[in-house]
Amino acid sequence: MPDTPMTWQSLAPAIPEIYLVVAVCVILMADVFAGQTRRGLTGTLTLLALAGGAAVTVLFAHVPQRTILFDGSYVADDLGFVLKLAGFLIVAVGLLYSRDYLEERGILRGEYYVLTLTALLGIFVLVSANSLLTVYLGVELLALSVYAMVAFDRDSGISAESAMKYFVLGAIASGALLYGMSMIYGLSGTLSLDELATHVHDPSSLGILMGLVFIVVAVAFKLGAVPFHMWLPDVYQGAPTSVTLFIGTAPKIAYFALALRLLTHGLGGTVVEWSQMLAVLAVLTLVVGNVVAIVQSNLKRMLAYSTIANVGFILLGFVAGTPEGYSAALYYTLVYILVALGSFGVILLASRKGFEADLLDHYKGLYKRDPLLALVMMLMMFSTAGVPPFVGFWAKLRIFQVLWETHHFWLVVISAAMSVVGAFYYLRIIKLMYFDAPPEHYPPPIHSAGVRMALGINAAALLVLGVLPAPLLDLCARLIR
């Protein structure tokens, strides 16, 4: 590959990452000099930086066609462009929801914002990865930032415990990923995903398949697919809710991109093999996620199992093994993130210092205490249950559709049955909020007008995208060809 000179043109597509690195440094410095007294400054600065990042991305990073940078290790395309914009938006909304929560618990530190931004950088690197090494770089950058975030509330034992679990299990998964990559590299002699795509054919050698197995395990771990899901409920429950919100949203983009770039592009030659593996994982994930969610009494843990169940649907999109299927998975991922933002946002607003609002019983009669939060939560729950007119319905419809198109009869039946099981525990939350009487002694939720408006818009988006689903569906189909 010829050396390309570093010019503005050759760097422009990578502007989002470069911008983020600069922003991280600036914010870190600003936080040091702002001192203890002006904590709010860092948060505001971060939100401004995210808005600026989106603007810079729109202005400079859009590429007319697929562009390869940095000796083939970085790819800029429409998918990356849109996912990065989505990343900026999701993280900004998440930080907005989290601010009061962090402040009340005394963990509103500059480092929190810096870690969020480095995690976002990891997401971007993954989204644009075009070689095995870049993939690994992105995975680790994201994972290390998130480990630290989970342990951020250092006085909380349960946070530290879940961070430890996450770290140890995550390290094993990273090892599996690296091991699999080394096998693939050793047998094909290349790290570039583009070259792998042309080298790896079906039927592949046993070595390639071994490598593939390890990579699929790592992807399944990162997404939280059964049987590699053990970390997810513990981390969701143990982490501070603002961190749970982060883990539940933005990284899903990255792991979608991980699966897409690595499996469907680089190892696209082995689609028959990995789609069978994913089919087994998807069925297990759907069944375990939905069934175990029913017996949870902790809302964060229940939502963790709900995440697992939703990951099952995302995997089914990959199982289809067609561009239509991948675009269905992308659509599902984006829709899922929208719901996760809203539901964890409600938990953040409902909780106060000393009252985490994480048990299901804390939501009894929420309608009487705070109609807006209850309404938002209800829309979120109906949407994930897949009831029209909310957007979650279309996400499920797309998955069913691609499964029919690829003749996966039993997968349609199983996923349809499981979505009914799922409806039960979503309905239970609505039941608690609307049909039960409120207990007296719960503290009032946070009343911050701006955050509430954002939450309202978040919920309204579910309805608008549900009634007029065509634009987002078209976008997802256009991004994956």
Next chain:
Amino acid sequence: MHLLSILIWLPIAAGVVILLLGEPRIATARWVALLASLATFLISLPLIARFNTGTAAMQFVEQLPWIARFHASYALGVDGISLPLVVLTAFVTIPVIIAAWTVIEARPAQYFAAFLIMEGLMIGVFCATDALLFYFFWEAMLIPMFLIIGIWGGPRRVYATIKFFLYTFLGSVFMLAALIYMYVKAGDYSIASFQALPLTLVEQRWIFIAFLLAFAVKVPMWPVHTWLPDAHVEAPTGGSVILAAIMLKMGGYGFLRFSLPILPDASRELDLLLIALSLIAVVYIGFVALVQQDMKKLIAYSSIAHMGFVTLGAFIVYQIVRSTGGLQGAGMGMDGAMVQMISHGLISGALFLCVGVLYDRMHSRQIADYGGVINTMPIFAAFMVLFALANTGLPGTSGFVGEFLVILASFKANFWYSLLAATTLIWGACYTLWLIKRVVFGPVANARVAALTDVNGREFLVLGALAVVVLLIGVWPAPLLKIMQPTIHHLVDQAVASKIP
């Protein structure tokens, strides 16, 4: 004029306005609700006036692109099957609103809003000519009903509403899977192209079972009927009325709109299953109704038995063709099924309103708590007796026309079917008249009954309007039959034609 769109979106918009007005301005909200429901009904009347009874094609058609990728469109239209149901929906919502005028104490504005949104969604179900749009309305409807039963229902409302939701959701999800399967084969979601799509017998069987799950739960047919008594007992009066009058009809409508024309071969093959289930509903559920202690539960079981006539009438067509060898009179069962749906919508709605009138005064639905109501509430008693007689199928009321047509049609098919079906005239009379005997007639049973006051003007208006329509259809069903005729002829042709490629 986009009449159908107005019919769908006007009540929904009014519902949103009422939600925005909120509980503090309930006085205004009530009038908005009433005016919106009246306006919707008035707007539905030109549909009848301008309906062309010479064609089976969809009328008042509207079409807008919705999701170009799936070739799904916002396509509306009515024919002889859906028009009466649309008008019925618009009509029944008015008494529901009036009956709840001052009765609902907790969150009344939301109560009215829920029913108006419901109304729009239900009309959408009947008007949609695109399967995806149909499903969209069909499922969306669950949300307001879930909340209506859950928020304003009785003591076991949570159990009842979750059971209701999950039963219907389970059936519907498989219907969705079947619809998507046909989309993948046909290339678009319009119901017309599904009807034209050739399908092998194996495919038809599977799709038939998926549809059966959805529609049988909704009708409801034995043995998936168990959600209905629970939902009816726990629902507030308005919820029971809408459930019995409209939502049950969607199952019957689904059989006529989807199962028969899209899957004629599977329907022919499996018709005995449906006939058997219908007859079980008619006979067995009739017995179950006989032993009920709770008035609402009794009417709920009676609804299941009466809906058995709808499914019997719809699927008897193949037996008629088999035994007579021709299409002559084959549509009679479907005629009966349609009339039965309209008539049962009115009568069961009226009976639930009657129970509501009693419940508002005594806060009990137990038959044993009543007795001799006629002594203190003579006008009410007259209405209740009228609706009870209509429920037993008394000639001169709408209940007679539907049951008579279905029994006649099943007689053409097989003597034994008609004999079993006709026993309902006995069971129906038994459980309904015994109910009347215990509740309305006899000496005043206790002090609370003695203290009852007769219907007020509002209640009189509601029951009176329903009584007029029940009698009108009973003595002069011809206009209704005339509207349905061409569509049912066409439907019979579709149902007996083979689609196997």
